[in-house]
Amino acid sequence: xxxxxxxxxxxxxxxxxxxxxxxxxxxxxxxxxxxxxxxxxxxxxxxxxxxxxxxxxxxxxxxxxxxxxxxxxxxxxxxxxxxxxxxxxxxxxxxxxxxxxxxxxxxxxxxxxxxxxxxxxxxxxxxxxxxxxxxxxxxxxxxxxxxxxxxxxxxxxxxxxxxxxxxxxxxxxxxxxxxxxxxxxxxxxxxxxxxxxxxxxxxxxxxxxxxxxxxxxxxxxxxxxxxxxxxxxxxxxxxxxxxxxxxxxxxxxxxxxxxxxxxxxxxxxxxxxxxxxxxxxxxxxxxxxxxxxxxxxxxxxxxxxxxxxxxxxxxxxxxxxxxxxxxxxxxxxxxxxxxxxxxxxxxxxxxxxxxxxxxxxxxxxxxxxxxxxxxxxxxxxxxxxxxxxxxx
Numbered sequence: 001x002x003x004x005x006x007x008x009x010x011x012x013x014x015x016x017x018x019x020x021x022x023x024x025x026x027x028x029x030x031x032x033x034x035x036x037x038x039x040x041x042x043x044x045x046x047x048x049x050x051x052x053x054x055x056x057x058x059x060x061x062x063x064x065x066x067x068x069x070x071x072x073x074x075x076x077x078x079x080x081x082x083x084x085x086x087x088x089x090x091x092x093x094x095x096x097x098x099x100x101x102x103x104x105x106x107x108x109x110x111x112x113x114x115x116x117x118x119x120x121x122x123x124x125x126x127x128x129x130x131x132x133x134x135x136x137x138x139x140x141x142x143x144x145x146x147x148x149x150x151x152x153x154x155x156x157x158x159x160x161x162x163x164x165x166x167x168x169x170x171x172x173x174x175x176x177x178x179x180x181x182x183x184x185x186x187x188x189x190x191x192x193x194x195x196x197x198x199x200x201x202x203x204x205x206x207x208x209x210x211x212x213x214x215x216x217x218x219x220x221x222x223x224x225x226x227x228x229x230x231x232x233x234x235x236x237x238x239x240x241x242x243x244x245x246x247x248x249x250x251x252x253x254x255x256x257x258x259x260x261x262x263x264x265x266x267x268x269x270x271x272x273x274x275x276x277x278x279x280x281x282x283x284x285x286x287x288x289x290x291x292x293x294x295x296x297x298x299x300x301x302x303x304x305x306x307x308x309x310x311x312x313x314x315x316x317x318x319x320x321x322x323x324x325x326x327x328x329x330x331x332x333x334x335x336x337x338x339x340x341x342x343x344x345x346x347x348x349x350x351x352x353x354x355x356x357x358x359x360x361x362x363x364x365x366x367x368x369x370x371x372x373x374x375x376x377x378x379x380x381x382x383x384x385x386x387x388x389x390x391x392x
Contacts, residue, residue: 002084003052005036005074007067008302015119015146017041019065019073020298026059030076037073038298044173044269044305045298052076058083066148068140118145129154173266181326188245188327189365193373197381199340199357202226205387213282224260224314225285227337230383232256232276233390235310238376242309244330245367251330259308259328260288262295269295270328272308281391316340322358332367335380336360357384 075083138145210221259270271291316339
């Protein structure tokens with residue numbers, strides 16, 4: 001039986017993916033779960049694994065090609081078996097793809113284009129850039145007009161032959177980050193709660209437990225590792241904070257999957273530590289380091305960035321005192337973490353110098369009200385003040 005290898009979709013708005021490189025060549029044997037190719041989506045460069053044991057055959061896309069989501073680009077067959085001939089596949093067949101797929105973007109007729117189809121995203125971009133869609137020729141598999149076609153037309157309309165020296169062209173990741181943050185900020189009713197917390201016990205716990213972890217696993221614990229572990233455990237007690245807003249209803253997520261915002265060359269990507277509430281500190285540190293290395297090398301896998309139910313963004317290492325983060329829909333909240341710095345604060349009625357940290361919680365008011373947010377943040381602050389109690 002032959003298994004199809006298709007361009008995967010990680011989100012509903014994704015229309016295409018760019019094939020960066022094949023990890024195997026046609027005729028090579030491959031094992032199920034083995035890295036097979038690298039693709040670039042609007043989110044990141046990802047590794048796609050083989051869906052089965054067999055031989056790579058029928059490769060019809062090469063490095064640099066931009067391929068519509070759901071299109072078959074190769075097959076995994078038995079030794080000696082020929083790949084199936086090209087046929088129009090049904091949606092149910094396409095869902096047998098390698099990485100998580102959702103049917104991609106729906107296409108609707110483009111008025112004035114003699115039956116051509118256009119995706120909702122492309123139609124929106126055409127309106128924003130003032131592009132006449134009736135003059136476009138689509139590059140989709142059946143002539144559909146894609147977002148990339150609209151953007152190319154918008155660029156060609158520019159009177160300048162090349163960008164001005166002070167203009168920087170965004171990468172696909174940077175462009176999507178701009179689109180997402182704009183959409184979130186303009187459609188999600190944000191509100192913020194702020195709390196300063198004494199991080200002295202956290203610093204001491206990192207020093208003491210970090211030494212043991214480094215000896216046992218050869219890896220250093222970071223404050224982010226502690227925050228992921230502590231926040232995950234607090235989230236278990238506050239399921240509404242771990243919820244999502246979807247199609248006008250609140251969905252309570254069954255897993256506590258903590259996203260960690262990481263800086264990469266092209267912008268910021270949120271990698272995900274799944275079931276973080278069930279992991280020990282050392283396990284979180286190992287996963288965080290592996291995700292960081294893959295993100296910086298552009299080798300993230302689809303599962304590395306999918307399924308976050310809550311996100312932490314820590315800028316403390318950059319000496320930022322405090323900041324407010326923008327929510328990543330459909331998540332209900334994101335926690336922004338500032339640096340740990342010595343400040344004069346009252347302790348038992350007397351001034352004292354303590355290592356303080358500012359936590360800012362951004363919330364979606366459709367999912368969480370002010371009281372729920374305050375109670376949750378207070379409990380996170382308690383966990384920071386007594387980390388070892390929460391990590392037993």
